Amino acid sequence: MNLILLFQDDFIKPDRVTLKERRAEHIFKVHRAKIGDLLTVGILNGKIGTGKLLSMDSVKREIELEVKLINDPPPPLPLTLVIALPRPKMLRRIFQSVASLGIKKIFIINSWRVEKAFWSSLMLEPKNIEHELILGLEQAKDTVMPEIHLKRLFTPFITKELSSLKANASNITAITAHPKGVLPCPQNINQNGILVMGPEGGFIDIEIDTLEKAGFTTVNLGQRILRLETAVPFIVSRLYSSI
Amino acid sequence: MNLILLFQDDFIKPDRVTLKERRAEHIFKVHRAKIGDLLTVGILNGKIGTGKLLSMDSVKREIELEVKLINDPPPPLPLTLVIALPRPKMLRRIFQSVASLGIKKIFIINSWRVEKAFWSSLMLEPKNIEHELILGLEQAKDTVMPEIHLKRLFTPFITKELSSLKANASNITAITAHPKGVLPCPQNINQNGILVMGPEGGFIDIEIDTLEKAGFTTVNLGQRILRLETAVPFIVSRLYSSI
Numbered sequence: 001m002n003l004i005l006l007f008q009d010d011f012i013k014p015d016r017v018t019l020k021e022r023r024a025e026h027i028f029k030v031h032r033a034k035i036g037d038l039l040t041v042g043i044l045n046g047k048i049g050t051g052k053l054l055s056m057d058s059v060k061r062e063i064e065l066e067v068k069l070i071n072d073p074p075p076p077l078p079l080t081l082v083i084a085l086p087r088p089k090m091l092r093r094i095f096q097s098v099a100s101l102g103i104k105k106i107f108i109i110n111s112w113r114v115e116k117a118f119w120s121s122l123m124l125e126p127k128n129i130e131h132e133l134i135l136g137l138e139q140a141k142d143t144v145m146p147e148i149h150l151k152r153l154f155t156p157f158i159t160k161e162l163s164s165l166k167a168n169a170s171n172i173t174a175i176t177a178h179p180k181g182v183l184p185c186p187q188n189i190n191q192n193g194i195l196v197m198g199p200e201g202g203f204i205d206i207e208i209d210t211l212e213k214a215g216f217t218t219v220n221l222g223q224r225i226l227r228l229e230t231a232v233p234f235i236v237s238r239l240y241s242s243i
Numbered sequence: 244m245n246l247i248l249l250f251q252d253d254f255i256k257p258d259r260v261t262l263k264e265r266r267a268e269h270i271f272k273v274h275r276a277k278i279g280d281l282l283t284v285g286i287l288n289g290k291i292g293t294g295k296l297l298s299m300d301s302v303k304r305e306i307e308l309e310v311k312l313i314n315d316p317p318p319p320l321p322l323t324l325v326i327a328l329p330r331p332k333m334l335r336r337i338f339q340s341v342a343s344l345g346i347k348k349i350f351i352i353n354s355w356r357v358e359k360a361f362w363s364s365l366m367l368e369p370k371n372i373e374h375e376l377i378l379g380l381e382q383a384k385d386t387v388m389p390e391i392h393l394k395r396l397f398t399p400f401i402t403k404e405l406s407s408l409k410a411n412a413s414n415i416t417a418i419t420a421h422p423k424g425v426l427p428c429p430q431n432i433n434q435n436g437i438l439v440m441g442p443e444g445g446f447i448d449i450e451i452d453t454l455e456k457a458g459f460t461t462v463n464l465g466q467r468i469l470r471l472e473t474a475v476p477f478i479v480s481r482l483y484s485s486i
């Protein structure tokens with residue numbers, strides 16, 4: 001927790017918050033903070049600044065901070081990420097990782113090789129998704145909550161929704177990262193992008209065709225096949241050298 | 244498992260292997276292979292090629308392959324990775340991830356903010372480390388086992404061992420990735436490198452000083468602080484654009 005994310009509910013006065021449970025415990029046990037310490041805080045979808053520790057109640061496990069919010073959060077990454085639903089145990093880390101990388105728009109899609117049962121995972125419940133995204137924002141000192149959209153119908157999503165998202169943007173790089181791609185992944189695009197990534201085992205040929213018809217170039221990452229959680233930061237770093 | 248890693252023990256004839264347990268189960272259940280299918284295989288620290296499925300014993304759960312090894316594995320990444328020991332539950336994924344990225348030499352070091360208890364983790368036992376590295380190699384279609392070295396004494400390791408590793412190489416980029424770094428992470432070095440990364444909460448100032456005196460430039464990754472498992476592929480991609 002490199003930043004403590006605050007919510008409107010935490011405020012007891014315009015510049016004063018009370019924290020309990022997870023965030024308070026973290027300040028007690030990990031930060032081992034003392035009265036008067038300045039902690040890095042930020043308000044959900046808003047500015048970041050400092051929280052001066054005013055009081056610590058070690059019985060009620062409550063912490064009070066005086067908050068000054070002065071700086072903008074880091075700029076968002078101009079990348080829309082589209083991933084085939086990964087297995088639930090990977091999903092938690094993916095949410096944290098994409099939030100920490102500054103990705104703000106994520107579509108989770110179905111595809112031929114996604115196991116149906118994955119769609120029943122508790123990890124897809126909005127409050128569970130939000131919890132992991134908060135951890136990612138706190139890690140990266142960001143405040144802006146990513147949007148996650150679940151899309152269970154592959155073809156209409158790609159041919160209508162994603163295709164018009166691409167058509168409506170000027171100067172946008174639209175790629176599918178897949179071992180069968182002949183072209184290498186572009187570098188330093190530093191402009192709007194849409195990145196599509198398949199499930200374990202990859203998209204099937206007809207899915208790649210659908211994506212190519214929708215204007216998505218299939219690119220490879222070299223000889224090595226990386227897992228989603230390794231591939232996402234790898235590609236983000238390659239596409240955006242200026243972050 | 245994009246490649247089935249073979250060991251000398253698997254061979255019953257010069258071109259014939261029998262597989263049981265994890266690898267056989269994977270071929271039964273995930274590959275759903277049939278007699279005659281060609282699977283991608285590779286021999287530990289050697290060539291890669293094909294394994295033609297000759298027989299499947301679904302009672303004994305055994306599989307026999309006819310093996311042809313013809314191609315070199317992907318080139319290794321010319322990067323030595325030095326990381327402060329992460330928490331055990333992260334270690335498993337780190338081992339898989341670094342193996343899949345092609346890193347062949349990893350030092351795991353102690354540092355002020357590493358919890359002592361982490362050094363007793365079962366995950367550090369050689370056979371457990373090796374298991375995770377195998378999964379990473381199988382993922383990335385590689386055969387060359389990385390070397391992992393555990394170094395519990397920070398200062399002598401940095402000032403003697405790491406420092407002479409650096410001094411003995413010509414044209415080597417030596418960096419510590421740390422939020423306090425003033426310079427940005429270099430891009431596209433595409434030559435030998437040593438990358439040092441701290442624990443959660445970062446190296447303390449005196450550790451950074453020791454590293455700087457040993458010739459390691461402290462560099463940052465931008466405003467966002469990334470977890471080790473996200474930061475490693477992010478930096479590898481930035482340093483080596485040609486993989």
